[in-house]
Amino acid sequence: MSGVVIIGAGHAAGQAAASLRQAKYEGDITIIGDEAHIPYQRPPLSKAYLKGEQSADKVYLRAESFYADRNITMKLSTTATAIDTAAKTVALNTDETLSYDHLLISTGSRPRKLSIEGSGLPGIHYLRTMDDVDGLREGMRPDANLVIVGGGYIGLEVAAVGRELGLNVHVLEMEERILQRVTTPEMSAYYHQLHEGRGVHIHTSTGVTGFAGDGKVEEVICGDQRFAADIVIVGIGIIANTELAEAAGIHCDNGIVVDEHCRTSDPFIYAAGDCTNHPNPLLDRRLRLESVPNAMDQARVSTANMLGDEKTYAAIPWFWSDQYELKLQMVGFSADGDTQVLRGDMASNQFAVFYLKDGKVVAADAVNSPKEFMLCKQLVGKPADPALLADPESDLKTLLA
Numbered sequence: 001m002s003g004v005v006i007i008g009a010g011h012a013a014g015q016a017a018a019s020l021r022q023a024k025y026e027g028d029i030t031i032i033g034d035e036a037h038i039p040y041q042r043p044p045l046s047k048a049y050l051k052g053e054q055s056a057d058k059v060y061l062r063a064e065s066f067y068a069d070r071n072i073t074m075k076l077s078t079t080a081t082a083i084d085t086a087a088k089t090v091a092l093n094t095d096e097t098l099s100y101d102h103l104l105i106s107t108g109s110r111p112r113k114l115s116i117e118g119s120g121l122p123g124i125h126y127l128r129t130m131d132d133v134d135g136l137r138e139g140m141r142p143d144a145n146l147v148i149v150g151g152g153y154i155g156l157e158v159a160a161v162g163r164e165l166g167l168n169v170h171v172l173e174m175e176e177r178i179l180q181r182v183t184t185p186e187m188s189a190y191y192h193q194l195h196e197g198r199g200v201h202i203h204t205s206t207g208v209t210g211f212a213g214d215g216k217v218e219e220v221i222c223g224d225q226r227f228a229a230d231i232v233i234v235g236i237g238i239i240a241n242t243e244l245a246e247a248a249g250i251h252c253d254n255g256i257v258v259d260e261h262c263r264t265s266d267p268f269i270y271a272a273g274d275c276t277n278h279p280n281p282l283l284d285r286r287l288r289l290e291s292v293p294n295a296m297d298q299a300r301v302s303t304a305n306m307l308g309d310e311k312t313y314a315a316i317p318w319f320w321s322d323q324y325e326l327k328l329q330m331v332g333f334s335a336d337g338d339t340q341v342l343r344g345d346m347a348s349n350q351f352a353v354f355y356l357k358d359g360k361v362v363a364a365d366a367v368n369s370p371k372e373f374m375l376c377k378q379l380v381g382k383p384a385d386p387a388l389l390a391d392p393e394s395d396l397k398t399l400l401a
Contacts, residue, residue: 009033332363
């Protein structure tokens, strides 16, 4: 049996299998996933699924019957252990070997873990999988002490859920401000004020030096400071899962290196999702993105090219984050701008910030402003009058002419 083998069972894998069948591909398709679950959405894990508002079947990308009806083989709770590029085979931990005509590596990423005193104590969690959330949800009870290590988007989303569930929440961030690596000081200040207004205690310039407890975590140690903890969630970044590709001799450098067609250094092997380092011709640089749209789009491009097309992947990155009743939608990278333009009022929790460079729009952050977000996706790279952008009464569509 040959056909297409997909290593990984996340967003990219689910989309790739669907795209192949939509394109009338009739060959074998096999998805190998080390979790027990069919492909599912990760964004709800730190939001609605953690809060208990969304059930597992609502988190799945598609129903289990979708794969069975389309003759897509799922090998779950199974790990790919080696790729033989010469023989075009994948070895599994079940002692089975699969042959492929084309291979898609969509191994994603894993949480970066702390290795300090007490970091192995029960009660310290990392949030990446459905099983991770299932394992910590019981501890998310009213009046429990929740300590979050890391003030990035995942940490802040969990903080919002914690407060909504009635927990006492502390966020510990080693940088001078939350979201320091991903947004501007103004947006950091906005979210800092938002969370503190909802009862979250945020501690910046605070590094964790250890954990303490008798049989389970009870305290988080930050030098001479100690924080009571019934549950700890660590969100300090992720690491791309490139080891399998590297061992097979596939070129890796801050991810699995792919070309504009999502093809790796091996012509029969493609890669998609968090694990890839890809060229972005619109931004004129290479990127490794942790983004659902990126994973889905790369999956579509990869499978089209497996079937003989020469599609290229070129898209402006976009992201989102749900915290409390607020939806933040982002397009591009604010760090690319040299000018900021505020449209609306931050105090109203409905506004957009446009970022320009040399008079052209390069990025935007939109809070509860979906219209501005959608228009900005089209405005990136176009010149714009700052006065028009700032005026809430102006019609941004005129800039698209």
